[in-house]
Amino acid sequence: MPNNQLPAIKGDVLTPDSAGYKQAIARWAANAERDASIVAFVKDSEDIVKCLKFAKEHGMPIAVRCGGHSAGGASSVDGGLVIDLSRYLNTASVDPVKKLAYIGGGALWETVDKAAIKHGLATVGGTVNHTGVGGLILGGGYGWLSGQYGLSIDNLVQVTIVTADGSVLIANETENSALFFAVRGGGGNFGIVTEFVSKLHPQRPTVYAGHVIFLPSKIEQVVVATNKWLENIKENEGMFQVSTVGGPEGKPLFVLVIFYNGSEAEGRENFKWVFDIGPIADATKEIPYEHLNALQNAMAGHGKGIYQKGAIIARPSPDLVAKAHAKFAELVQIHHLGGGVIYEYISLKKVNSVPADATAFPRGLEANLMINISWDNSIQNLTHDARKYAGELTDILRGDEVDSLVPGYSNYDDSATAAIGEEKAKAAFRTNYPKLQGIKKKYDPENVFNKWFPITPA
Known part of the structure; x- marks a missing residue:
């Protein structure tokens, strides 16, 4: 698909004939690599909105890449559009007074660990530090500090998320609280998170x-x-x-x-x-x-x-x-x-x-x-x-x-495709599945985000 069919974005757009394309579709697991038609390295929410609109207009499936660690291929797509957060939305900053970390949706855990410990702080992160923050948090997030502080999602205070209709929303306990419930373990089923805000805890050096x-x-x-x-x-x-x-x-x-x-x-x-x-x-x-x-x-x-x-x-x-x-x-x-x-x-x-x-x-x-x-x-x-x-x-x-x-x-789990059927998602989310179906209907009724334990809208 020609490069110029995607409206201009601030970030970079690669197609199969672009320099760097093979590196752009490479993944942690080599068998999770797929031949995308377009890889868009987005710089901000506005870029993501443009990508989602383009994909919808052209009937293109999408995948979202953060760290690219899904062995099942959740961050890859054949013949579709990859919205890649890893190149530009990959930083982490720390407010040591509030004990909060502001983490880009495409950051790696190594970045978070190093930024936080400079202030004698830490949060629950992945036990392989080149794992992407986005996938791990959205899927729950176990770590070495879970015994003391629970899962990564239990330390999540807020997200900024782009939903399927192009809305850019803040979700936390009081604002869009149902969406905040859903992203804490519901994976990428509800939108694209551009920023996570996580609690930090005192940590010995x-x-x-x-x-x-x-x-x-x-x-x-x-x-x-x-x-x-x-x-x-x-x-x-x-x-x-x-x-x-x-x-x-x-x-x-x-x-x-x-x-x-x-x-x-x-x-x-x-x-x-x-x-x-x-x-x-x-x-x-x-x-x-x-x-x-x-x-x-x-x-x-x-x-x-x-x-x-x-x-x-x-x-x-x-x-x-x-x-x-x-x-x-x-x-x-x-x-x-x-x-x-x-x-x-x-x-x-x-x-x-x-x-x-x-x-x-x-x-x-x-x-x-x-x-x-x-x-x-x-x-x-x-x-x-x-x-x-x-x-x-x-x-x-x-x-x-x-x-x-x-x-x-x-x-x-390897169940990262829409082809797995609904039973795997029901097993993954257990008694919360019906509630998630209702939230899915509100924020993604057309099931645009369907690469990881896809939830059928109610």
């Missing part, structure tokens, strides 16, 4: 964190000890446990990523039970706070094929975790895969203290489980196969308990 590596023979012992620890988990600590492979020989490993919001001395004492089990490596230390959300960056690099599946696990079973680990190692070896099976343990008391009907995001949850399968997408797109393998792994972890694994954290 350093924390104790890092990787502890065990051989697979220790898995059952680790999980037994973990279940005991979870009975009294504190709000200022957390742990991810990862079945993965490492080193040039692809050796199966069980990796713990631990976090304690305090000094190294306090952290080592707190996690003494971990070291008593006998890891083969300990890379934990006191680190600058702004490095915390980069600990998993190496495991989440750009450019691979990625398939993600989320679930919720009420209580990890030592033997089933060990079996799933062995199965994952087998899949990796046979099919030349990467990634990991990730169990996320953070105190959820604060998260679940929020009433289920207070935000679009459901509550009453248990620990997150994410299966992340990666491969070299330049050789072959293995999305279909990876979906099958992820199903095999969740079947193992389910054991004999049919309902032991329920649909997981929506930001970890």
Whole structure:
């Protein structure tokens, strides 16, 4: 589609014959790349309004890109228009007196973390810091600080949002409150957020964190000890446990990523039970706070094929975790895969203290489980196969308990297309789905925004 068909905007417009087009459609997950007809790097709300009007007039599907981290392709579109916030709406500023962060809709979490900690402040952000703020917040937003401060949406004070009809609205608890309810967990279904305003909290400059590596023979012992620890988990600590492979020989490993919001001395004492089990490596230390959300960056690099599946696990079973680990190692070896099976343990008391009907995001949850399968997408797109393998792994972890694994954290799911049908959205939003349908009818009756758990207007 010719460049000049989109009315002039302040930002940049790229088409398939433009220099930089391939980079513009590239995504964190290589298999999420789609051949857009137009990529518009917008500078402000006015640019977005023009793009939405153009897409509507020409019957073009749209996608919105912030950080481009959706493995399911929510930020990409074939033959349509990508409204990309990442180039110009990517900053974060801090009001240290009000303890508020003003965050561009296309910013990355690294930008937020660094801006806030300069003032001794922090908010709940993504555990991979090159993740986009927009997608993570709109989908709920777990982070290392969730034990202390809840989800990212629980710290959200206000958004500026462009809705499907081109209105530019402020939404908060008192102004457009139904819309504010919807964007706190309802994803991009209701418009394009150009600015998030989030609460900040006092944060010490350093924390104790890092990787502890065990051989697979220790898995059952680790999980037994973990279940005991979870009975009294504190709000200022957390742990991810990862079945993965490492080193040039692809050796199966069980990796713990631990976090304690305090000094190294306090952290080592707190996690003494971990070291008593006998890891083969300990890379934990006191680190600058702004490095915390980069600990998993190496495991989440750009450019691979990625398939993600989320679930919720009420209580990890030592033997089933060990079996799933062995199965994952087998899949990796046979099919030349990467990634990991990730169990996320953070105190959820604060998260679940929020009433289920207070935000679009459901509550009453248990620990997150994410299966992340990666491969070299330049050789072959293995999305279909990876979906099958992820199903095999969740079947193992389910054991004999049919309902032991329920649909997981929506930001970890692959269901990011209108083709998935309504059932996935109903499962994601649970009892809040009918209310969201009513809000959708008001703000997006034609279902323009339909790339992530699309909600059918009432």
